[in-house]
Amino acid sequence: MxxxxxxxxxxxxxxxxxxxxxxxxxxxxxxxxxxxxxxxxxxxxxxxxxxxxxxxxxxxxxxxxxxxxxxxxxxxxxxxxxxxxxxxxxxxxxxxxxxxxxxxxxxxxxxxxxxxxxxxxxxxxxxxxxxxxxxxxxxxxxxxPWAPGIKGAEHAIVSDHAFTLDKLPERVLIIGGGYIACEFAGIYAGMGVKTTQVYRGGRLLNGFDSEVRDQVGEVQLNNGIDLKFNISPTEIKPTKGGYIVTFDDGSKIGTDVVFMATGRxxxxxxxxxxxxxxxxxxxxxxxxxxxxxxxxxxxxxxxxxxxxxxxxxxxxxxxxxxxxxxxKDNPVAYDHDNIASAVFTRPPVGTVGLSEGQARQKFGEDMTVYTTKFRPMKNTLSGSPQKVFMKLITQGKDEVVVGIHLVGDDSGEIIQALGICVKAGLTKADFDATCAVHPTIAEEIVTLKPREPNKTTIVS
CATH class of the missing domain: 3.50.50.60 (FAD/NAD(P)-binding domain)
Structure with missing residues (x-):
């Protein structure tokens, strides 16, 4: 002892x-x-x-x-x-x-x-x-949660408070462009709340693949979220029945709840x-x-x-x-590479491995990008404008799959299995040799074609 x-x-x-x-x-x-x-x-x-x-x-x-x-x-x-x-x-x-x-x-x-x-x-x-x-x-x-110390910041809620609100507001202003901000904007919009999302940058989900960021912007708009970019809040002022938030460009937005989703x-x-x-x-x-x-x-x-x-x-x-x-006298260092994750926007994001920007930094032009964007079968009858986006990034002559990025229904579920593939170092040929499960969204990942050269996007 x-x-x-x-x-x-x-x-x-x-x-x-x-x-x-x-x-x-x-x-x-x-x-x-x-x-x-x-x-x-x-x-x-x-x-x-x-x-x-x-x-x-x-x-x-x-x-x-x-x-x-x-x-x-x-x-x-x-x-x-x-x-x-x-x-x-x-x-x-x-x-x-x-x-x-x-x-x-x-x-x-x-x-x-x-x-x-x-x-x-x-x-x-x-x-x-x-x-x-x-x-x-x-x-x-x-x-x-972390929130900027602007004047009136004490009037805002953070994610810790969002689950126990006394009542659902008619209007909510979500400040932030990360995954928490994007997820809660989709939640509130889906519950019928007039939702505005404001971000200091030009695109949502900083750090994610560039095309995923663009697709999530479309997702938010399709869900009825009012997106405003390149402005930051400077003051939150209580008014009768709500708040007025002032931004650094001089604009003002009225709301019932200010939700600071600016990081952790x-x-x-x-x-x-x-x-x-x-x-x-x-x-x-x-x-x-x-x-x-x-x-x-x-x-x-x-x-x-x-x-x-x-x-x-x-x-x-x-x-x-x-x-x-x-x-146990058995030193183990956990491997933090190629960890699959999901962002539960509506529909969600699934991602594993390198973004296109990261891959280009690491491999230069020794890589190939495969993409597709399509309306899923479910939405053809419902008329929903939401589309599915898929992206697969390979490296070298053997086309080892180094990154997969999805935006669409069930992406969080699909990316779990695809994470195994990336972790195992499978190649595009392995994907091509796998028979599709039809009709599904996921089948498209084994039928992808290279992105046209003139369709290269701005990579961030």
Missing amino acids: SDYDFDLFVIGAGSGGVRAGRLAAQLGKRVGVAEESLPGGTCVVRGCVPKKFMVYGADYGASIKEAASYGWTVGEVSFDWPTLRDAIQKEVSRLSGIYSTILEKNGATLFRERAEFIDANTIRLCESGKTFTAEKILIAVGGT KPNTATLGLEHAGVEVEDSGAIKVDALSKTTADNIYAVGDVTNRVNLTPVAIREAAAFIETAF
């Missing part, structure tokens, strides 16, 4: 923290876990899970409208926000309880309060004042990292090596707090690699 209270203390009970805590406890290690909010972290409590339920809710509205084209007679229809909101929160509570049970059933001790460092081996629980020592400590506290930052400000010798980047992200070790030998960090690849499944894989490294 060591002189420490715990073999491992985990700060944060999100997906990464819970996975690490459970695996360590199953090895017979004494594990403590501190969580200041509900177990489950951002994904379960105020992120992926409740957001996806809201996307489903918005999609039902569109499906009802389109049902008449397929012979269905639909009577009077209305949407009740409290019904969906409360059902989502009930499910969130259930899932959070499962996370708690996972830890406790495996022998970990869960402390429902915030923790901070006293030194590299000592943790203090901030509410009770209790202190504990641990041989190893894992930081898995995730990220938190690592949640490190109150951890007391300076007392433990843990260094951070200028962004607040914890510096880690390939094995997720911080600048303190016994302290590790996984998930969004490290700002590597900020996705829930990545945090889980990093946590499993940490257990191998720290407790």
Whole structure:
């Protein structure tokens, strides 16, 4: 028995923290876990899970409208926000309880309060004042929404608040062009809210493939979202029944709710990292090596707090690699290349591997781009203007597939399987040799033709 209270203390009970805590406890290690909010972290409590339920809710509205084209007679229809909101929160509570049970059933001790460092081996629980020592400590506290400090910023909501609004507004102004902003704009528009999305740049989804960015702009417009580019807010002023937001070009927009979806930052400000010798980047992200070790030998960090690849499944894989490294004498560095991901716009985006811009930077002209854009079968009867876009990027004489990008129905589902193909290093010939499943959207990925030379897009 060591002189420490715990073999491992985990700060944060999100997906990464819970996975690490459970695996360590199953090895017979004494594990403590501190969580200041509900177990489950951002994904379960105020992120992926409740957001996806809201996307489903918005999609039902569109499906009802389109049902008449397929012979269905639909009577009077209305949407009740409290019904969906409360059902989502009930499910969130259930899932959070499962996370708690996972830890406790495996022998970990869960402390429902915030923790901070006293030194590299000592943790203090901030509410009770209790202190504990641990041989190893894992930081898995995730990220938190960030908003610019403009005048009146206190009147805006962020994504944490979006799931529990007392009532659905008639008008919403979403400020931001990233995936959170785009997703919530689609959600609110689908629920019948007059939605305006404002972004300081010229195209949405900075960092994504250039053509995907263009397609998502079309998606938002088709969903009735009023898009405004190249302006930034300077002031939010309350008025009777709402707010007036002023922008740097002098324009003003009236709204009932201002939603700041301007990014997230690592949640490190109150951890007391300076007392433990843990260094951070200028962004607040914890510096880690390939094995997720911080600048303190016994302290590790996984998930969004490290700002590597900020996705829930990545945090889980990093946590499993940490257990191998720290407790099984088997150093494992998780491979962050070719991770598939989705953006749940309506319809969604699916992407894996390199964008065209990244591929051109890496390979020059030693690459081939395949694209297609078409109206999916479902939309031919409904009259929906939404189209499907597909892009496949290959490299070299052997045409190894290095990037795939989709915008269209079920892209999030399709990209999971395609991610396996890219990770495995398959070639265009492998795709061509695969028989299509007809009639489906996905079949088009095995029938793609090279993009015409004069159709090359501006790459960003």
